Amino acid sequence: MSAFIFNEVNFDDHEQVVFVSEPKSGLKGIIAVHNTSLGPAMGGCRMWNYANEAAAVNDVLRLSRGMTYKNAVAGLPIGGGKSVILGNPKTDKTPALFEALGEALERLGGRYITAEDIGTSPQDMAFVAHKTGFVAGLGASGDPSPFTALGCFVGLQAAVKHRLKRDSLEGLIVSVQGLGHVGYDYARRLHAAGAKLVVADVDTVALERAREEFGAQIVSVDAIYDVPADIYAPCALGATLNRDTLSRLQVQIVAGAANNQLATADVGDMLRQKGVLYAPDFVINAGGIIKVCYEYLNRPEADVEAHVHQISETLTEIFTCAERDERATSAVADEIARARFMR
Ligand code: NAD
Numbered sequence: 001m002s003a004f005i006f007n008e009v010n011f012d013d014h015e016q017v018v019f020v021s022e023p024k025s026g027l028k029g030i031i032a033v034h035n036t037s038l039g040p041a042m043g044g045c046r047m048w049n050y051a052n053e054a055a056a057v058n059d060v061l062r063l064s065r066g067m068t069y070k071n072a073v074a075g076l077p078i079g080g081g082k083s084v085i086l087g088n089p090k091t092d093k094t095p096a097l098f099e100a101l102g103e104a105l106e107r108l109g110g111r112y113i114t115a116e117d118i119g120t121s122p123q124d125m126a127f128v129a130h131k132t133g134f135v136a137g138l139g140a141s142g143d144p145s146p147f148t149a150l151g152c153f154v155g156l157q158a159a160v161k162h163r164l165k166r167d168s169l170e171g172l173i174v175s176v177q178g179l180g181h182v183g184y185d186y187a188r189r190l191h192a193a194g195a196k197l198v199v200a201d202v203d204t205v206a207l208e209r210a211r212e213e214f215g216a217q218i219v220s221v222d223a224i225y226d227v228p229a230d231i232y233a234p235c236a237l238g239a240t241l242n243r244d245t246l247s248r249l250q251v252q253i254v255a256g257a258a259n260n261q262l263a264t265a266d267v268g269d270m271l272r273q274k275g276v277l278y279a280p281d282f283v284i285n286a287g288g289i290i291k292v293c294y295e296y297l298n299r300p301e302a303d304v305e306a307h308v309h310q311i312s313e314t315l316t317e318i319f320t321c322a323e324r325d326e327r328a329t330s331a332v333a334d335e336i337a338r339a340r341f342m343r
Contacts, residue, residue, distance in 0.1 A: 012065045015036060018032075020100075034068045037079060037341050040134075045116070045124075078113075078293055095130075102131030102132040148181075148287040156233070159253045159279050171196065176233045198216065198218075234257075240261060253279070254271065272328045277319065277329070
């Protein structure tokens with residue numbers, strides 16, 4: 001078993017990987033603590049019907065590592081971790097399942113703090129909280145998505161200033177993929193700032209709303225990659241920046257909320273060579289974790305927005321450094337993160 005983990009492509013010297021099995025509730029989960037040099041590991045709990053156990057291991061290793069990078073670049077006093085529950089979030093959820101997870105977190109003594117993620121909700125986290133205090137994002141002060149959208153908006157402004165030498169978004173065309181919790185709020189801010197929107201989603205209700213509210217032009221989910229625009233804003237799926245889409249995208253900037261936008265690491269450099277300024281996903285989409293972290297640490301809510309606004313300065317530093325050294329922005333962002341947590 002250990003050979004399998006250590007050879008796993010996403011294993012990156014994780015400090016601790018805990019397999020949790022609790023027969024009474026049926027819980028089968030994995031908790032991965034990637035790095036705690038900046039503070040206790042924080043990251044959500046995903047519930048997913050994984051094809052097999054190896055897929056779950058792969059996912060938790062990848063996601064927990066990503067949280068270390070995201071939290072470090074955001075300047076938060078927390079490390080990176082993640083947990084996954086193997087199961088169907090539509091049919092397999094019970095209070096006992098999440099209470100059992102809470103007991104497992106309690107045994108870790110605060111090395112890992114969980115929160116909601118894909119497949120879990122603030123309600124589920126409330127059951128976790130029956131057994132442990134090491135849980136954040138209980139929804140006490142609402143959905144963090146608007147803060148993610150705010151971070152994307154100020155990040156986009158920084159990208160526009162750097163690449164297009166403009167302070168205003170007036171008249172710029174933004175193609176927005178996904179009008180969910182983050183994408184819709186981001187689109188609202190872009191519209192208010194004078195940008196023109198071209199949008200795609202599988203949800204026709206959200207599309208109609210965007211057409212009415214923002215005068216957005218609607219295109220099919222596949223056609224979004226072919227839209228001539230100034231900015232592409234991926235706010236739905238991961239891995240949408242790949243060899244196929246790169247040959248189709250006609251934009252100068254990529255600035256969106258989706259996690260893991262680069263299908264493979266080398267796509268970061270391919271974007272640079274194509275002349276596209278890429279705002280690294282884990283930098284621009286950190287608004288939500290900033291909000292959750294402040295809530296957990298009882299830091300003043302009034303300071304959250306100012307911290308989210310710092311995403312703009314961080315991105316400007318990354319863009320400037322990448323341009324000077326002729327490197328991918330994604331590589332520079334990784335390096336800044338590593339310099340903070342590899343002390
Ligand atoms: P969400 O589920 O609310 O929204 C996703 C939207 O994408 C939905 O409207 C969905 O219908 C749409 N969609 C699904 N498939 C699509 C397709 N093929 N083409 C176009 N649209 C499609 O999710 P969210 O919370 O808004 O998060 C969006 C992305 O941002 C995700 O990748 C998420 O991991 C990432 N993210 C979110 C947060 C947050 O605070 N919510 C924080 C960091 C990163």
